[in-house]
Amino acid sequence: MESLITAAVLCNEADLHAHDGEWSHRGDPTDIALLSLGQKIKVGQEHMLENYPQVNQIPFEPEYQFSASFHQLPTEEVMTFVKGSPEQVLSMCKQAEGTNQHTSILQAAEKMAAKGFRVLAFAHGPAPKNLDPHHPPAEPTELEFLGFTGMIDPLREGVREAIASCREAGIDVAIITGDHPLTALTIARDIGLDLNQDQVVTGAQLQNMSPEETQEIVQTARVFARVAPHQKLDLVNAMRAIGHFVAVTGDGVNDAPALRTANIGAAMGQSGTDVAREAAELVISDDNFATIVGGVEKGRIAYENIRKVIFMLISTGAAEVVVVTLAVATGFPLPLTPVQLLWMNLVTQGIQDVSMGFEPGEGDELQRKPRAVNEPIFNHLMIERSAIIAVWIGGLAFFLFQKLLDSGIPLESARNILLLFIVLFVNIHMFNCRSETKSAFKTPLTQNPVLLFGVSGAFLSHVLVMYLPVGQLVLKTQPVDGKIWLLVIALASTCIVLMEWHKWWWNKRQVD
Template sequence: MPLKETITGLDSRLVTLKLAEFGENCLPESPPPALLILFLRQFKSPFIYVLLIAAIISFALGKNLNGIFIFAVLLINAIIGSLQEFSAEKAANALKKMVPQLSTVIRDGHTQSIDSTLIVPGDIVLLASGDRVPADGICIQAQQLLIDESLLTGESAEVSKQVAEAFEESQITDFENNQKCFAGTLVARGRGIIVVTHTGINTEIGKIAKAVNTSESVKPPLLTRIEKFTYNVTIATLIVVAFIFLIAMLRGDSLTQFFFLGVALAVSAIPEGLPAAITIALAIGMRRMAKVNVIVRNLMAVESLGSCTYIASDKTGTLTVNDMTVSRVILPNARTLSVTGEGLNLHGDIIGEQGEQDQQQLKRLCMTGALANEAELYLAEGNLIGEGDQVDIALLVLLNKYGIEHRVLQQRHPEIMKIPYESENAFSASLNRLDGRFLLSVKGSWETIKTQCDSQDDEQLLAEIEQQVLTLAEKGYRVLAFAGKEIQTLPHQVEDELSGLEFIGLVGIIDPLRHEVFDAVKACKSARIEVAMITGDHPATALEIARQVKIEGNGNVLTGEQIRDLKSNNPQAFAKAVSETSVFARVKPLEKQCIVEELQRQGHYVAVTGDGVNDAPALKNSHVGIAMGKRGTDVARESADLILTDDNFSSIVNGIREGRVVYANIRKVIFLLISTGAAEIILFILSLLAGLPLPLFPIQLLWLNLVTNGVQDVALAFEPAEGKELNNPPRKPNEPIFNRLMLERVIVNAIVMGGVAFALFYLCLSQGIQETSARNMTLLLMVLFENVHALNSRSESQSIFSIPFLSNKLLLLGILIAQSLHIGAMYLDGLSGILEVEPVTLQQWFYLLLTATTLILVDTAYKKFKQR
């Protein structure tokens, strides 16, 4: 098929037919583990094996009820654990689909963005820097198109793509690789258009999809540290169990009984379920962060957000709305014109031109902006749609306001070749036909364009234009310059003609600030997080925007040129300038990376935003890389730890808040599990040292562990924000999750629970109460203690009286179920016989409940003491 016939793209009817024939453009993914697999996975823990051995020994010794009960405990724990993991897996898989990869295609004669999974063979796909090629195809247009194919070939050298003149479908395999583009590869530079030949499993990467799918995900560092912490607690617990066993031997007690006790105590005290609980907590955190428009790609980022001390933010689209409008036009004679109408409103006016000369200069400026342009405007269902860069869209709107329809202009002056915009060049250019000649149109930053123009003879006029640029920038306008010239003969490449241009004029583009950014910056300051703006805009523009959102710092601006000079010639001055500056302007990607690296050297924990292909190094090297979900390139998104689905600065702050909530909830889970385990150990050690019999039988200890930790630990991961997360300074990156403050609190609460339970057991025995009844009372008190303790664990600093009681209904439900199960066990004949428990009087209930609530008073007093 001739290539010129394919440029209008497929029509919607044909797309529907092809989608039905070829299926979606996606690779087969490994399905999430089935519930049965997750259930069986619960039995892989060494502690489970120990319990199984204990159950078998019970049967061998004729203690069938004990054996059955241990098996029942294992089964219930496995069911709870598998359901929790299944829920976490579902949440993680749902998050993966929240940031679809979009591709730009031509369909029905229009450029449009679609989900890459909907691409079909025959589609026309437009490629730009930073895009991931969505399907295999033949290249039909290429402007400096370089593709990184290392994913397929392993070779780091970028491949320059050439244009195929024409092809039939039967000839697809005959093309050289430099005329083909392959799914999964990355556009390193330039622009291109391909005709899709293969999608999904039929692509080159689809052929190796099976191998890709078998790769295992890497554990986040937090989970690795938790597993190491669990191992250390295990060793400490086993030492204590060995000590208890030694006491039993010296006392001449039954070693069989103490074997079962050692097993039960180890299972109860060792937080072997902690890694699974943390994984679930992280999954819950990811889901919460998604609700505030932050998608987590790297679990480590959830932890890292809590340590963030510095946010290096883009301006356009992050602090601003990215809804651009040309509001001012500066003609070559320095006359200023005003433009009315905002956004995609084509009915505005251009006010202020005087005479024929102004009219001609204005026409040429509008044409230049529309020809050196990669955007498109079209009507869809009565609505005007803009596709492409917002600056380019604003320039097409300006042309329409002047009175020329952009499609008519582009058809009258077809493009022959162009230089696409790349951030390191700061300009773009287009060469178009013009009545037997050629017209070169260039747009870019004023600093770049003026170097490409002929020297101005009128120094006064040049000074006046310079002043106009500064005036617009100081008012917060984004300033864009235009230049061009007519060429008699077709050049070999556009780059050969980028000198001796004629200055055509300037435009001032306004991009409103997001209204929520003011509160977000204020919240950062409250959280002791520094905010800086890194932009490619004019220094005066950057400073004015920074002043409006109150991040201007000392009022100085550091430019990319100054960064290069200081870093090369005076590193100490560079370090001082970076530490004292909050506004960086005319910064290129490599200079942005230099800023990030210097901030890290100074001890900052840095979060960086980015959207372009060249932002990838800074995103990867920062502590938290944040990519834009709407305007970000595929490369930027894949290099980042977090993706903002709304490109909004306030979402970063919301993400930091939620990240701190997740980390706090993880600490709450750890505190609950460690302190209850420690309390049980204290109870047994005190009883043995006092020469008392066992305060609880092994089977009672297993029951206690089941009813108090079955749901409550995971329920704490659902604890909502306390509201003061952003009032505290960032956590130190190297601070252990189980720190001295938590250790102190664990000791206080464990001593109260274990010590009071021991006192109750001792008191019962000293008053002649039978051992069975004394254990029954002690077990009930421990159940009450540990359920009350779950309420205490809801906050590290606030009393439970200051926390909305119903804000965590799952935790309350877990406590209610646990207490109901124990009450039921006391009254059910079969179960009460196994557990050796019995009903208690109402008076005893009252005294035990009152005793358990003293833990609230102790913990509240401790929190108040630490806040002094």
């Protein structure tokens, strides 16, 4: 045991120090855990390096699955200490003739890996006599196997729920790791991925695949184990080649190419290296996968709010264009004066479009499937609804304007009533725009008090200019009687009926 821990402390690229009773560390968490183990049995790194100074090393590289450190003993002899995957370390060790030691050791390591342990093997042996401290050493051979350790990284709270949320949101989660395939499979099952052995692919298998075969395998495989850094990049390229929008998380230098190539690279903020953080578009400050899922939800809410604002602006603007166009085409006077048009835009779009951006979401953002990457923000549904609203409200406004003039109402009074109608329509229509699929009556007003106050304030502003002399002078407005109020409210409210019908029809069509 002492020899194994000595190897674990000396063949180590991390630092663990105590200063004024406070421990500080730097490096890979696995190496730090091994140094902590050494401290617990009084095998400290500083003391060991003083007695056994390092003369050379082979840093850990995922492609080779091992690291080695060469240390001078008090006897002037140089000793090799190796740490790595059981398969790789055993390939460097001598085996007693006529025995099955290596097979038995690998079977024991696989049993640990199947329980979710990250298994590391250790060995030592005399260094070559011709070891040059100034040149990279050759791969060690003829070593003595010391044993292996098993570690479990406890799952963060909320990871299982985050994986389940990803599944509901139509996001496929894949694990790409350097760990043993059985370890990776066990961890995948622990976090809620329902996988079988056939969905686990190793780096050795990927090595023999063509790009086309890799593109085929990434459609079904969800765990990639014993993967080299360049293979991570190959996997990302394969996923993108078949049309996936790929997000990659990582924290090490070797993750940088994959982080840079993915559609979205998300580096860990606490454990991540500077290289990884610079290569990524996002930095996860708390190193928590659940934070990414929360970001997806917030991103979908923001995207939907942008769509809602665009739909509101285009549908109401198109309705205004329709009424003016119909008036000009039929020889009627302009329905509104330029000053009235400016005022109308101020009280219908100056506040409401901003307040619409405060919509908190509809609660089912993570139950929706991802939109297509090439889907335009102003899609078929928005075009269809904008056209319906524009034709209906624009035509209704022109019909109202025409009937008012035909009944003998002065032009100025007709414009005043039409302006009131359009202001009412836009403010009522705002509540249609809060959801593309849900009824306006099922979206509580209290969810967005900013919108409620914005709509109320804008409409009250218009009422004030109808009754205040300065407003009447500038905008040519005037008070209207109760019958006119009931008429314009009834006509403007038809947009609610129209949109409720269209939402029902659209939802039914999607189900069918």
